[in-house]
Amino acid sequence: MQDMRGGGMVPETKMQIRSGDTADVIIVGGGPVGMGLAIELGQRGKTCIVVERGCRLHNIPKGQNLTQRSGEHFKCWGVSEAIRDASTIPHDYGSAGVTAYGTLLSGYDYDWYRRAQVGKFYAAANERLPQYATEAVLRARVAKLDTVQTRFGWSATGIDQDADGVEVVCAQGPDGEHRTLRGRFAVGCDGARSRLRLSAGIEQDIDPHDRRMVLLVFRSTELQYLLKRFEGKSYFNVLKPELEGYWQFLGRVDLGGNWFFHCPVPADTTLGNFDFAALLQGAVGAQFDIEFDHIGFWDLTIAVAKSYQRDRVFIAGDARRFWHQYRI
Numbered sequence: 001m002q003d004m005r006g007g008g009m010v011p012e013t014k015m016q017i018r019s020g021d022t023a024d025v026i027i028v029g030g031g032p033v034g035m036g037l038a039i040e041l042g043q044r045g046k047t048c049i050v051v052e053r054g055c056r057l058h059n060i061p062k063g064q065n066l067t068q069r070s071g072e073h074f075k076c077w078g079v080s081e082a083i084r085d086a087s088t089i090p091h092d093y094g095s096a097g098v099t100a101y102g103t104l105l106s107g108y109d110y111d112w113y114r115r116a117q118v119g120k121f122y123a124a125a126n127e128r129l130p131q132y133a134t135e136a137v138l139r140a141r142v143a144k145l146d147t148v149q150t151r152f153g154w155s156a157t158g159i160d161q162d163a164d165g166v167e168v169v170c171a172q173g174p175d176g177e178h179r180t181l182r183g184r185f186a187v188g189c190d191g192a193r194s195r196l197r198l199s200a201g202i203e204q205d206i207d208p209h210d211r212r213m214v215l216l217v218f219r220s221t222e223l224q225y226l227l228k229r230f231e232g233k234s235y236f237n238v239l240k241p242e243l244e245g246y247w248q249f250l251g252r253v254d255l256g257g258n259w260f261f262h263c264p265v266p267a268d269t270t271l272g273n274f275d276f277a278a279l280l281q282g283a284v285g286a287q288f289d290i291e292f293d294h295i296g297f298w299d300l301t302i303a304v305a306k307s308y309q310r311d312r313v314f315i316a317g318d319a320r321r322f323w324h325q326y327r328i
């Protein structure tokens, strides 16, 4: 993978939390939603502290399709140019997909998604880039706002609230000392397993699909040539009768031979007992070179919070609604 992958980036500097540090809003989680919210509030003169447990960005190329509506937010946040510069696929090429039946090269396919075509209805373009690259841009923008402070390397462990405000308890690592941040409001942007949602007692409706999914991130030059007929397309859904409506999902990370692939696998699949190259080649319908960068599993689950607010505590992003639980 390229050097810009999240895991390869310079780690953020840890900053101490002094008990009693105060802001208008305490944001738990510095992913795309937490950082976007911090920029939005910070630009409006509201003070924020973002608590993010990680110091380095992750290196999974997820969340890549950024629609024109997302582009409009980027415009308001002053990051359109930086997002465009970080994009790994041009916007007239990105966010366009094909559904294929049997295998990707079967000849039975349906060109169903061309996001760039609706561009003229929006004030910004769509872009396609890995989420770690988007997050890097948002972090850089946050660093320029005097109203926003960040605390990387700290985890929120619980929250208390009363009529006047909230207290978010944070720790640096499992055995770390606990410190408290105070705010008028708190927002949990801490992802699918949101601690803030749990601490605030917000329940979810859960639709468990009991599906083990694999995520493969890999490099292949030959696949570029095999998919020449799909030039201008960035992702591909392959349907097979035995998948009973679930998809195999292949996508470009860039135009330089980096790819990702998701699909259901048997529940007992491990790194050691499965032929992931054969799975990929079976989806495409041809043999090709494969060099894996990452093999991981996730559980397909759909969960929606019953409420997005408990008094002074809000939840946003995947903390509110998600369709997966990332595992490895």
Ligand SMILES: Cc1cc2nc3c(=O)[nH]c(=O)nc-3n(C[C@H](O)[C@H](O)[C@H](O)COP(=O)(O)OP(=O)(O)OC[C@H]3O[C@@H](n4cnc5c(N)ncnc54)[C@H](O)[C@@H]3O)c2cc1C
Pocket (backbone or CB within 6 Å): 028, 029, 030, 031, 032, 033, 034, 051, 052, 053, 054, 060, 061, 062, 063, 064, 065, 131, 154, 155, 156, 157, 189, 190, 191, 192, 194, 195, 215, 298, 316, 317, 318, 319, 324, 325, 326
């Ligand atoms: C494998 C995979 C593939 C995906 N592919 C796509 C895709 O192709 N297109 C798409 O639109 N979406 C995709 N998604 C979904 C997309 O990535 C999420 O919707 C998006 O990341 C949600 O952003 P978020 O900021 O709400 O949460 P997250 O990105 O999960 O960020 C949460 C942040 O909170 C931090 N955190 C968690 N707990 C604490 C705590 N207690 N204290 C402090 N910090 C904490 C985490 O370290 C993290 O940085 C994919 C997701 C996965 C898992």
